[in-house]
Amino acid sequence: MSLYIVKRLGWIVFNLLILSLIAFALIKSVPGSFLELQMLLGQAGTTATGLTVSEIDKIRGVETEMMKRWGPTVPLWEQYITFIKGVVTLNMGPSFRWPTQTIEEIIKKTFPVSFTVAILAITIAVLIGIPLGIIAALKQNSWIDYMVSALVMIVSAIPNYVMAVFVIFLFSFWIPILPTYGWGHPKNYILPVLAMAFGPIGSIAGYMRTSLLDALKQDYIRTAWAKGGKERHVIFGHAMKNSLIPLVTILGPMISHLILGTVFVEGMFGVPGMGQYFSQAANSRDYPLMMAQTVIFGLILMIMNLVVDIIYFFLDPRIRVSRR
Amino acid sequence: MKKENKKRIGRSYWANIWRKFKKNKLAVFGLVFVFILVFLGILAPWLAPYPYDEVHYEAVWTPPNRQFWAGTDQLGRDIFSRLLYSLRNAVFVGLGAQAFITFIGVTVGLTAGFYGGTMDNILMRIVDIIYSFPSYLLNIILVLVLGRGYLSIFIAISATGWAGMARLVRGQTLSVKSRDFVEAARASGASNTRIMFRYILPNIMGPIIYAIFSGIPGVMLLESGLSLIGLGVRPPMPSWGLMISEATGQFLYNPYMLLAPAGMLVLTLLSFNFVAFGLRDALSARE
Numbered sequence: 342m343s344l345y346i347v348k349r350l351g352w353i354v355f356n357l358l359i360l361s362l363i364a365f366a367l368i369k370s371v372p373g374s375f376l377e378l379q380m381l382l383g384q385a386g387t388t389a390t391g392l393t394v395s396e397i398d399k400i401r402g403v404e405t406e407m408m409k410r411w412g413p414t415v416p417l418w419e420q421y422i423t424f425i426k427g428v429v430t431l432n433m434g435p436s437f438r439w440p441t442q443t444i445e446e447i448i449k450k451t452f453p454v455s456f457t458v459a460i461l462a463i464t465i466a467v468l469i470g471i472p473l474g475i476i477a478a479l480k481q482n483s484w485i486d487y488m489v490s491a492l493v494m495i496v497s498a499i500p501n502y503v504m505a506v507f508v509i510f511l512f513s514f515w516i517p518i519l520p521t522y523g524w525g526h527p528k529n530y531i532l533p534v535l536a537m538a539f540g541p542i543g544s545i546a547g548y549m550r551t552s553l554l555d556a557l558k559q560d561y562i563r564t565a566w567a568k569g570g571k572e573r574h575v576i577f578g579h580a581m582k583n584s585l586i587p588l589v590t591i592l593g594p595m596i597s598h599l600i601l602g603t604v605f606v607e608g609m610f611g612v613p614g615m616g617q618y619f620s621q622a623a624n625s626r627d628y629p630l631m632m633a634q635t636v637i638f639g640l641i642l643m644i645m646n647l648v649v650d651i652i653y654f655f656l657d658p659r660i661r662v663s664r665r
Numbered sequence: 666m667k668k669e670n671k672k673r674i675g676r677s678y679w680a681n682i683w684r685k686f687k688k689n690k691l692a693v694f695g696l697v698f699v700f701i702l703v704f705l706g707i708l709a710p711w712l713a714p715y716p717y718d719e720v721h722y723e724a725v726w727t728p729p730n731r732q733f734w735a736g737t738d739q740l741g742r743d744i745f746s747r748l749l750y751s752l753r754n755a756v757f758v759g760l761g762a763q764a765f766i767t768f769i770g771v772t773v774g775l776t777a778g779f780y781g782g783t784m785d786n787i788l789m790r791i792v793d794i795i796y797s798f799p800s801y802l803l804n805i806i807l808v809l810v811l812g813r814g815y816l817s818i819f820i821a822i823s824a825t826g827w828a829g830m831a832r833l834v835r836g837q838t839l840s841v842k843s844r845d846f847v848e849a850a851r852a853s854g855a856s857n858t859r860i861m862f863r864y865i866l867p868n869i870m871g872p873i874i875y876a877i878f879s880g881i882p883g884v885m886l887l888e889s890g891l892s893l894i895g896l897g898v899r900p901p902m903p904s905w906g907l908m909i910s911e912a913t914g915q916f917l918y919n920p921y922m923l924l925a926p927a928g929m930l931v932l933t934l935l936s937f938n939f940v941a942f943g944l945r946d947a948l949s950a951r952e
Contacts, residue, residue: 352793356794360794363798367803367807367810368809368810370810371806371809371810494935494938495931495935497938498931498935498938500889502890503927503931506909506913506927509916510916510917601802605890619802619805631802635803638802639798639799642797642798642799643797
C-alpha cells in the first residue's frame, strides 16, 4: 500500500509538471499582455483604485518585482523556472490585478472560503441525498420513488447559477429572511451553499438508489433474508454497507468540482472565493495568478482522487486483495 | 444479445434498441423535443421575428406582449428572437464540440484498445493526465488563447472533454476485440483498419451514442457557463449564459428576462437527458 501511495504521489508530481507546462505555454500565448499594456501607460500596477499612499509606495516596489519575474526581457524558460520555484517555495510574487497582494496571500485568503462552501454543500447534499436515495430504493416504483427519480433528472438539468437566482428569489424576495450579497456573517453562507447543494443532492440520491437496488439483488442479501435477518438488520447492516462504497468514488471528485465549479455562484453572491478570483484574473489577463490557481486546482483534484482511492482501499476488501 | 437473436431471427441490433427505446414514453418525448429544438435552432435566422441585435429604444424592458412574445431586455432587444439565436448557438456548440470529442475519443480509444501494449500504455497515460487536470480552468485559458469564435470554443471544450470518451471506447473495444466475429474477420484477411472500423466500431456504437447524448447537455452547460463570465461567443450574439447574467440584476423587476433563458436552457438539457436515460435503459436491457 505505501509503495502504491509513493508511486501515485510520483505521478501527481509528474502530472503537475505537465499541467504547469501546458498552462504556462497556453497563458504565454494569450494575445494581449497586462504588463506591456501597463508599460505603455507607464504605470504598472496602479490600475487598482482606491489606494492609500503607503499602498502606492508598495506598488512601486511591486512594479520592479513584476518586471524582474515576467518582464519582456526575461527569457521564457527562466520565467517558467521562476514560476515553478515560486509554487514550490510558496513565493509566487505579486498578482497583476491586485498588485498590493501576493498570489500566496490571495490563495491563502480565498481557498478556505471556497473549501468551506464546498464542504458545507456536500454535507447538506449527503444528509439529504442519501436518505432520499434509500427511501426511493426501498419503495421502488412507488410515488416517492418516481418523485425522487424526477428530482434527480430535473436537478441534473438545472445549472447552479440558475438555482442561485431562484434561491435568491425564494429567500430574499419572496420570504425576505436572508441577505443576497455580502460576506462575513454566517448568514451569508446559507444561500450559496443551498444553491450549490441541489445538484449534488440529485446525483447522490440517484446514485444511492441504483447502488442500493443493485446491492439488494445480490446473493448475500438473499442469504441474509434466508437466515431470518430482520429488515433493519439486512438493509442497514448488509446492503447499505456495500452500497455506500461506490458513493465514496463520486464524493471525492464532487468536492473538488464544487471547489472549482463555484465560479458562477461566487460571483452572484459576492463570495470572495477562488472561483471568483480566477474569472476576474482571466478577464484582466492576470497570468501569474491564473497559472498559480490552475496548478493548485490541479493539485487539489489529484490529491482528492488519491484520497478516494485510499479510502476505497480500506473499504473494499476485494481491492485490498487484488492490489497486494 | 445472443439469446435475443435466437428468439427473433432477423431483428438487428439497432431494431432491438429502438424497440426498447420506443417503450419509454419519456425518452421518445425527449427525442421529439430534441429534433424540434435542433430544427428551431438551425432555422433561427428565418424564424426569429426580429434580428438578435435590433434595438427598440421605445420599448426597453417590455414585459411579454403581442409584439414581443417574450418581452424585451435592457436595450429593447426582442428576447424571443434572442432565445432562438441562443438555441442555435447552443445547438451548434453542443453538436460541434461533441463531434470533436467523439472523433478524438473514438480514434484514441479504438487505437488503444485494439493495439494494446505500448500504444495502449502511452495513450491511456495521456488520458489519465488529462483526467486529472482542472478541465474547467483549462477551458477558460484555451478560450482566452484562441479567441471567442465557434471553432475556438469547440476546440477549448473538446481539448479536455475527449478523455472520458476515449476511456469508454477503449473499454468497449477490449470487450469486443476477443469475440469470434473479429477472429473470423482476421482469418479472412481483413486489415487492422478494416477490423477496427467495420467490425468493432459498429458493435460498440450503442454505448458511444449513449455517451454522445449524455455528453451534449454538459457541453451546452459549459458553453453557457463560459458566456456567463464573459468568455462565450462574442456579443451581441446572444447565449443563454449571457442572457442569464444580464438578467440576474433585473430579476426582481423583470423576472421574465431571467425565466425565459433559464427555462429554455433547462428544457433543452432535460430533453437531451431524457433521450440519454432512455438509451441507457434500452442498451442495458439487452443483457
